[in-house]
Amino acid sequence: MSNENNQHNHGNIKTIDISTEVRKDFLEYAMSVIVSRALPDLKDGLKPVHRRIIYAMNDLGITADKPHKKSARIVGEVIGKYHPHGDTAVYESMVRMAQDFSYRYPLVDGHGNFGSIDGDGAAAMRYTEARLSKVSNWIIKDIDMDTVPFVDNYDASEREPAYLTGYFPNLLANGGMGIAVGMATSIPPHNLREVVSGIKAYIDNNEITIDELLDNHILGPDFPTGALMTNGQRMREGYKTGKGGVIIRSKIDIEETDKSARLIVTEIPYQTNKAKIIERIAELVKDKSIDGISDIRDESNYEGIRVVIDLKRDSNPDVVLSKLYKYTSLQSSYSINLLSLHNSIPALLDLKTIIKHYVDFQINVIIKRSIYEKNKLEKRLNILSGLNKAHDIIDEIIELIKKSAGDQESKEQLMSRWDFNEEQAKAILDLQLKRLSRLDRDKLHNEMDQIKERVSYLNKLIENTEEQNTVLKDQLTDIAEKFGDDRRTETISDSVMNIEDEELIPDVKTMILLSEEGYIRRVDSEEFRIQKRGGRGISVNAANEDPIVISTMGKMRDHVLFFTNSGKVFRTKAYNIRQYSRTARGLPIVNFLNGLTNEDKITAILPLRNTKEKFKYLTFITQKGMIKRTDITMFDSINQNGKIAIGLKDGDQLVSVMPTTGEDTIFIANKTGKVIRISEDIVRPLSRTASGVKGIKVEGDDVVVGAVTSFGIENITTISSKGNFKKTAISEYRISGRNGKGIKVMNLNEKTGDFNSIIAARETDLIMIISSDGNLIKTRVSDIPLLSRSAAGVRGIRLSGDNQIQTVTLEYRKNGEENQEFEEE
Incomplete structure (x- = not known):
């Protein structure tokens, strides 16, 4: 090709910088996606x-x-x-x-x-x-x-x-999701009634805070699929900054059956797929990531969702549930990203600003429609005025029309001769002659009066801000009444987004019961009514031949230490112990506690929280009067095979284990009703494998039946085997050296029976006493009389036949904590 041709072609080509061109083209594409495809408009949502x-x-x-x-x-x-x-x-x-x-x-x-x-x-x-x-x-x-x-x-x-x-507040009511270029939006749906309430509250008070909106009006997202939702700090941040999130959990009920339990899923998180959730659960069961599920089936129909998850007989529903939340979409997170187009520009806004712009837009629409209606009515009024005027001169108008050459001349004659304007003249000419002669003047006047009244109101509405606000509020109220419904998504308080398994389990009080034959279960203590002293109690045992021998109270997230007759200790979480009804037998502990053999017998159970700042030691008391203190940190790590907790001598077994501060005094009680009080610090700390030293002298067939610490109490409660109890001030128990015989603390006789229990309780606490025939009575410590150390006490529980007190449990209650105020009739 010649140089001339090269130069000619080059003259038609424009040289540009490729990076500039790509940047410009991509920006145009990005803006097209943002404005014309992916993001909702703030005005109509x-x-x-x-x-x-x-x-x-x-x-x-x-x-x-x-x-x-x-x-x-x-x-x-x-x-x-x-x-x-x-x-x-x-x-x-x-x-x-x-x-x-x-x-x-x-x-x-x-x-x-x-x-x-x-x-x-x-x-x-x-x-x-x-x-x-x-x-x-x-x-x-x-x-x-x-x-x-x-x-x-x-x-x-x-x-x-x-x-x-957009009269319907669609952006907040239905929300919206979209992914643009370099930005995304995720606006959750809300309850219409709450949205309308929040908008009206803003109209009434433009200074309202976002916190006030969230506390009193818009309680958070309300998803179409219902379920449960956290409403913690991240949710509030979402409404205050435009970016935040909530955790959504399925609504799952636990149903107990005669053979086992099952989980019933009735609501699932928003934007999750039910079939895929079921498929995922099946995969987890197959690869043994989740144990305890025997079957899963979908029983959903047109009435709603119902997914049934059958559990194995020995599985714990709470543990299975927490794993389902963690590993499946039965719990999911929803990001709040309040991004929308405001005047064609992407804007990340807070809740109050969104409401403000919605109100401003709606007021503008109300003004525009009012102006439109006013102009239309004024045009109609103009025509009606012309027709009214024409009524007075109807014969002359008819004569004029007859003599005119055409419509144009008639119109000009009407306008020049009687001063009709063009619209009036056209309206007169458009009427049929028969209608012109029969004009109903009263009807005209009524319509004119109505229009004038309406125009007067519209003028006021167009000019008056208060009137505009009233119209908008009435309009919103009408919408809420027509389409509003109850909230579907329940809120649960939780400000942490990444919730661990344990945090999914409510940390509520629970009672742990162990029977003589080794059946264990958890029971809700609220199943038992508070009764007046001397009552018979209610049954907690389905098998009278297998009495409850150990009972204790703790919280669901406590570590529970199990001590055996061989001096070993095992550990699990309280929520791992399966909950049963108060009359169920429970589960054999050897099936539940890994590492426990058929030869091991549990002799003490201690629920223990991470309280190292308060307690420094675990103090052990044996049946033969031995006492030992061991640093509490030595029990931080216990594998499934357990570890040695105390070196027991032949014929001896553990009676009591309690956390102590290092500065307490210890009360040790014998079956014969003698108690010794010694200072904790006279017993030096020993290793786990040590046996301890003599705490109280035990003679003949006498044995230690219990021990307590003085930490935080003023009175000691003592209970006999036949159901007598009393309180005695701790000042009546003198402190002595260890290995003494102790002092008499209860006047025992045939009616009272042997000494059974010593309890360190406060006035706010409750005591639960279980008899050998499986009846439990729950009573207030404040109802137990304060008597001298040598008194026999009063009847606390009415026992039948040869039945005796089997075990006693203390339920701690804080000041002001409500008790269940049911009394036995």
Whole structure:
């Protein structure tokens, strides 16, 4: 090619910097995605595709009061006139607008198969039908009253609204999700009644805080699928900064059956797939990531979700539940990202600002529709005034029309001769002669009066801010009454987003019972009524031949230490012990506690929290009067095979284990009713394998039956085997050296029986006494009389036959903590 040709071609080519061009093109693409596809508008809460679907359906007359029409007809209208994208994308958007599990308040009323919460797709658009829902009417209402601007469509062949009137607060009520370029939005749905309440509160007080809105009006997201939701600090941050999150958990009930328990899932987190959740659970069971599940089946129907998870006989429902929350979508996180288009610019806004912009927009719409209505009424009033005037000169007008050469001359004559304006003259000429002669003057006057009154009100509305606010509040109240419903998502207090297994389990009080034959269970202590002293109690044992021998109180997240007759200790969490009803037998402890053999017998149980700042030692008391202190940190790590806790001598066994501070005094009680009080610090700390030293002298067949510490108490409660009890001030127990015989603390006789228990209780606490026939009585410590050390006490529980007190449990109660005030009749 010649140099001349090269120069000629070069003259038609413009040299540009490629990085500049790519940057410009990508920015244009990004802005197109942001503005025209992915983000909802702050005014009507709709993305362009949703807005176009609603507008096209309204334009076709497929409203809530008209019959459904084929979805394919609607999709064709949308893509042909307004949305130059794929028909599948438009149809899928319309399908979501019709799903009551996707939209809190569906905008489309679908007829046919519109998919399911199991992830099933909708039927092809040629099979389904749709129309606008009643809610959508309030999103597009008054669009023909010059309330919103119209813009050209993609090829300038049609006009479409830039946004809809949006009387229904769609952005907050239905929320929205979208991923643009470099940004995303995730606005959760809310309860309409709460949203309206919050907007009205803002209208009444523009200085209202976001905290006040959240505390009194908008309580947080309200998802269409219900479930449970945390409402902690991250949620509040979301509404204050525009970015935050909540945890959503399935609503799961635990049902006890005769053979085992089962979990019933009735509500699942928003935007999760039920079928995939069930599939995931099956996988976890198969690879043994979750133990304890025997079967899972989906019993859901048109009435709602019901997934049944059957548990194995020896499994703990709370543990299985916590694992399901952790490893499946039965618990999921939802990010709050309040990003939307404000005047075509992406803006991350807080809750109050969103409400403010909504109110400003709605006031603007009210003013515009009022001006439109006023102008229309004034035009009508002008015509009515002309007709009224014409009524007085009707014969002359008829004569004029007869003599005129045509309409134009008649109009000009009317305007020049009687001073009618052009609209009035046209209206007179448009009337049929028979109607002109029969004009009902009273009817005209009534209509004119009504129009004048309405115009006067509209002038006031256009000028008066208070009137505008009243109209908006009334309008919102009407919407809330028509479409509002109760909250579906329950809130639970939890500010931590990444919740560990243990934190999913409520840290409530629980009672642990162990029978003589080694059956263990947890029981809710609230199942037992508080009774007056001397009552018979209620049954806690289904098998009278297998009495309860150890009972203790703790909290669900406590470490529970189990001490055996061989001096070993095992450890688990309280929530790992399965909960049963008060009359159930429970589960053999050898099946539950790994490492425990059939030869091991549990002789003491100690629920223990991480309280190293308060307690420094574990103090052990044996049946033969030995006492030992060991540093509490030596029990931090206990494997499933257990470890040595105390070196027991032949014929001896552990009676009591308690945490101590190092500065307490210890009360050790014998079966014969003698108690010794010694200072803890006279017993030097020993290793785990040590046997300890003599604490109290035990003679003959006498044995130690219990021990307590003086930490935080003023009185000592003592109980005999026949059910007598009393309180005695600790000042009546002198401190002595170890290995003494002790002092008499209860006047025992045939009626009182042997000494049974010594309890360190405060006045706010409760005592639960279990008899050998399996009856439990729960009584207030404050109801136990304060008597001298040598007194026999009063009857605390009424025993029948040869029954005796088997075990006694103390339930700690803080000051002000409510008790169950049921009394036995």
